[in-house]
Amino acid sequence: MDNPTLEKLICDPSFIDYCLNHESDNFTYWENWIEENPHYVSLVVESKTLVLQLQAMPSEEEVAKERQRLYQAIDEAKVNRQFLFRKWFPYAAACLLVVGMCIFLFRQRPAILQNPMPIVALLKQQVPAGKYMNVQLTDGTKVRLGPTSTLDYPQQFAASERKVTLKGEAFFDVAHRTDQPFIIQTGEFHVKVLGTSFNIHAFEEDKVAKIALFTGKVEIFNDSIRLVILPGQAFVYDKVLAKYTIESFDQGQERETMNGVLHFNHATYSDVGKQLARKYGISFQANADVDLDFSGTMAHENLDQVLDKLTLTTSYRFSLESNTLIAHKK
Amino acid sequence: MKTHWVNIKAGNKESFFIFYDTLYRSLFQYGMVIAKDREVVKDAIHILFYELWEKHERLPIDIKDPKYYVFVWLKRIIFRQLKLQQFSFESLLEEPYEESMETQKIRLEEMMERERNLYAAMAKLTKKQRHYIELKFFLNKSYEEIAISENAAVRTVYNVIYEAIKSLKGQLTSILILILNYYK
Numbered sequence: 001m002d003n004p005t006l007e008k009l010i011c012d013p014s015f016i017d018y019c020l021n022h023e024s025d026n027f028t029y030w031e032n033w034i035e036e037n038p039h040y041v042s043l044v045v046e047s048k049t050l051v052l053q054l055q056a057m058p059s060e061e062e063v064a065k066e067r068q069r070l071y072q073a074i075d076e077a078k079v080n081r082q083f084l085f086r087k088w089f090p091y092a093a094a095c096l097l098v099v100g101m102c103i104f105l106f107r108q109r110p111a112i113l114q115n116p117m118p119i120v121a122l123l124k125q126q127v128p129a130g131k132y133m134n135v136q137l138t139d140g141t142k143v144r145l146g147p148t149s150t151l152d153y154p155q156q157f158a159a160s161e162r163k164v165t166l167k168g169e170a171f172f173d174v175a176h177r178t179d180q181p182f183i184i185q186t187g188e189f190h191v192k193v194l195g196t197s198f199n200i201h202a203f204e205e206d207k208v209a210k211i212a213l214f215t216g217k218v219e220i221f222n223d224s225i226r227l228v229i230l231p232g233q234a235f236v237y238d239k240v241l242a243k244y245t246i247e248s249f250d251q252g253q254e255r256e257t258m259n260g261v262l263h264f265n266h267a268t269y270s271d272v273g274k275q276l277a278r279k280y281g282i283s284f285q286a287n288a289d290v291d292l293d294f295s296g297t298m299a300h301e302n303l304d305q306v307l308d309k310l311t312l313t314t315s316y317r318f319s320l321e322s323n324t325l326i327a328h329k330k
Numbered sequence: 331m332k333t334h335w336v337n338i339k340a341g342n343k344e345s346f347f348i349f350y351d352t353l354y355r356s357l358f359q360y361g362m363v364i365a366k367d368r369e370v371v372k373d374a375i376h377i378l379f380y381e382l383w384e385k386h387e388r389l390p391i392d393i394k395d396p397k398y399y400v401f402v403w404l405k406r407i408i409f410r411q412l413k414l415q416q417f418s419f420e421s422l423l424e425e426p427y428e429e430s431m432e433t434q435k436i437r438l439e440e441m442m443e444r445e446r447n448l449y450a451a452m453a454k455l456t457k458k459q460r461h462y463i464e465l466k467f468f469l470n471k472s473y474e475e476i477a478i479s480e481n482a483a484v485r486t487v488y489n490v491i492y493e494a495i496k497s498l499k500g501q502l503t504s505i506l507i508l509i510l511n512y513y514k
Contacts, residue, residue, distance in 0.1 A: 053444065066354070
């Protein structure tokens with residue numbers, strides 16, 4: 001090689017082979033070459049160092065993959081340990097009883113037994129338009145999320161409370177835990193429950209938010225309000241007027257809502273449009289000129305049938321233009 | 331580092347992964363010096379952290395340098411793994427001699443320093459340069475193989491890598507001089 005430089009050496013395949021593989025022909029070749037060109041020794045050492053170092057770097061992909069692998073292995077180990085726990089549970093329980101009696105006798109520093117703080121990995125479920133999604137949380141709580149709704153929840157709940165954040169609508173069947181209240185945060189208010197089932201409608205873009213309670217008891221609160229509603233009652237909050245009312249509601253209807261049945265009661269164009277946009281994945285733009293007062297039920301019809309139905313029962317002709325809902329005066 | 335160690339002992343998974351992310355590349359480099367086989371090294375590091383988390387409650391708390399502790403741990407795992415792979419009497423004879431604790435510690439610090447510098451220098455390369463370097467050095471591909479897989483001329487591949495090395499050299503010269511004797 002004439003006028004070798006670090007770059008030239010490192011880019012030479014036979015030189016790389018010399019660095020990595022001490023039994024190759026290239027090894028003998030380069031050893032001889034160094035002997036013949038002793039003034040390049042330090043350059044060769046330098047180049048070799050960099051080759052070895054470069055070769056010993058993990059790629060971004062490898063790092064990410066290995067991290068993922070470790071993460072999973074640790075998670076699985078936890079599950080296995082829980083299994084083991086079950087096997088030894090009777091014995092452990094017996095020991096615990098003895099220990100428990102001791103503690104009862106001494107009753108000192110119960111804090112020692114408290115679990116270390118769990119690491120909170122936040123999970124997010126986002127439902128596209130036209131779809132419903134059933135989610136089961138780690139505590140056994142079942143959530144059915146409506147179209148275009150988002151639920152944020154921790155992978156593991158804290159010991160003192162179970163906190164989730166909802167944007168949109170959902171049916172909650174909360175697992176009963178007296179010492180660990182379940183709190184749902186929405187834009188306007190929070191809902192605190194111990195164990196119940198209810199629907200929440202809390203879309204950011206809607207001017208009304210609603211909580212309809214089927215069973216149990218929930219506490220609704222924000223900075224200014226704090227109240228409790230009972231089964232069969234619905235809490236309806238008007239964001240524009242910042243006022244709420246407690247109403248009774250039709251339980252059958254409310255249950256159907258979370259199965260994709262739309263009920264309208266003197267609904268405006270904006271109400272109808274928003275609901276259809278969520279259920280059928282179309283676009284909708286509010287239009288103050290359309291003066292609509294629609295009451296009726298939309299079950300599992302397809303979009304064409306729904307538009308026909310609206311056209312027949314109102315004084316507007318409903319159609320779709322490039323996936324956007326349009327209403328023309330008849 | 332020490333704070334994370336204490337947190338890991340208390341079962342803090344977040345600290346555990348910060349510790350992991352901080353040390354991964356250095357451990358990898360260190361492992362490669364011993365094992366010279368990427369898969370062996372990756373497995374060994376995986377085993378190391380798996381065991382670390384399994385035993386986190388029983389980790390010694392009074393150690394001065396947790397970093398050094400895990401490097402020694404890794405070395406033991408690699409030897410164990412290599413023995414599992416191919417046991418022979420020769421390999422027993424070849425077991426590397428142990429250097430004094432102090433020398434080992436100094437080497438470790440040097441190695442981590444180098445790894446950090448190289449990583450920083452690599453980060454300054456273009457995406458393409460980095461990708462080609464990975465293919466050439468990590469995956470040990472020939473210029474022809476890279477040219478085919480990347481749909482480029484062999485000459486282009488050579489030039490990209492040449493330029494990348496030149497840029498690395500510019501940023502690494504000072505360290506290179508310092509460490510000339512390491513791999514001799």
